[in-house]
Amino acid sequence: MNRASRIVILLCLWLVPASWAQLENSIPAPTRTVSGTRIGHYKDGPVPIDLSTRTIAALVPNGVGSYWTFSGTGTAAGTFSIPNVPYGYYLLQLGGRYIWTKNTVVNADYDLAYRSSAVTADPATTLTFNLRNLNPWQTNDVLELVDTSAGAFELFPGGTEGETTFAGTFPYSSNLNDSTQGDKTYLLQESTQYAGGYRILVASSYFSPSNFTQVDAVDTQLTGKLRTIQPNQSFRFNVNGADLAAATLAANPGATIANTVFALDVFPGNMARGWIVSTPDLVSYDLNSDAPPFTANADLGDVLYGNPFPKTFTLFALYQYSAQTSYLAPGASSPAAITTFVYGSTVTLPTSTRPLRLMVGTVVQPAVGRADFVANQSGMGLMPTLSWKPPKVGIAHAYQVLVYQVTNTDGITAATTIARLQTQGTSITIPPNVLIAGQAYVFQITTIYRPGVNVAANPYRLGPVVATADVISGLMQP
Helix, strand or coil, X not given: CCHHHHHHHHHHHHHCHHHHHHHHHHCCCCEEEEEEECEEEECCEEEECCCCXXXXXXXXXXXXXXXXXXXXXXXXXXXXXXXXXECCCEEEEECCEEEEECCCEEECCEECCCCCCCCECCCCCEEEEEEECCCCCCCCCEEEEEECCCCEEEEECCCCCCCCCEEEEEECCCECXXXXXXXXXXXXXXXEEEECCEEEEEEEEEECCCCCECCCCCEEEEXXXXXXXXXXXXXXXXXXXXXXXXXXXXXXXXXXXXXXXXXXXXXXXXXXXXXXXXXXXXXXXXXXXXXXXXXXXXXXXXXXXXXXXXXXXXXXXXXXXXXXXXXXXXXXXXXXXXXXXXXXXXXXXXXXXXXXXXCCCCCEEEEECCEECCCCEECCCCCCEEEEECCCCCCCCEXXXXXXXXXXXXXXXXXXXXXXXXXXXXXXXXXXXXXCCCCEEEEEEEEXXXXXXXXXXXXXXXXXXXXXXXXXXXXXXX
């Protein structure tokens, strides 16, 4: 196009600006119907989440710090539909869950490897043990019950020093075991050993009852003979505990370490969908939460262990460091602690040259609007924007924001999760009707590391390697 032609076109546009504006405003913006599913995939098949009674909406940013709301509907079959949603990014609301996405079809499904009919025991439920042929009991030993089909996991300390029996009646609070539904329960004696001066636990004997069915609020008898586990394999006890501890304390200036756990576990089958069920421990540190925090980068050498489980079970290593930050609700006299985590699981086991190390760190420079994220704040409004920078360690494939409401009940502080938001960006504006004037809140930002998973297409699906790290805010009053 030559210069004269461009001048003619510009003159024409200048002469009829109103007509062009009217024409542009008369053309409707392209929209689509957003749809998707929210279904849990369990060992025994899919179980839909009933969305028929939950708020279903697409919240589209309006450019001035708020959202346009496009309402939709959900079904008892776990499906949802939202018509007339403009193209581009929006915040999908499925009840108290929110996903920042641009997808027209959203798969909000999730996976769990135990049966969907599992039931958590009533507080009155007990177990009476009469077990024999244990290794001589040591003070810090623990009996571990795990059932990967029922999703059950419980620890029982309290054996008698030097005895080879384990007897007594104990409260039981995990999921109920039921062999008539195919459950396979394992009891493991976790025996005390030492590596480099650190006290660890190693599975030394086991028992799997062939017929074990619990009834809610009833005592169940468990009698049997444990078999010795031959320690014919080695696990390199090489952990960057100092780095894990530092990331744990980075949650908040007021955070204190609660416990430091790492372990070698076995998963039933492959871990393509991640660590999605309770699993047996073969080697562990601080399993029963009474060991001092492990805060050193240390290679303690090889630990001998045995593995009585089928060859189809997958070995994996994990770390789970936790911290607690205390909050006092306005008007309350008794505080409450919120727990944050630095967590990781991987099928790549540590070696002498490759320690179990922090896979992803916390976000950097989190903020509420322009205010300090970790300090107590007021007057930030009912729809504040949270922002942050990516972690310095690892890659963030997504971020989760939890909103806790902090309340005063008869002088006692309580913290309740009221919203969960997920985004792949580094900021998010709290949607309407989440925060209420006059109330108090705490925000938690979690870095999510899921290599090999298309998080945009599957926001709640995991993989064989997963890591997270939390930061938590001060007390926020809109």
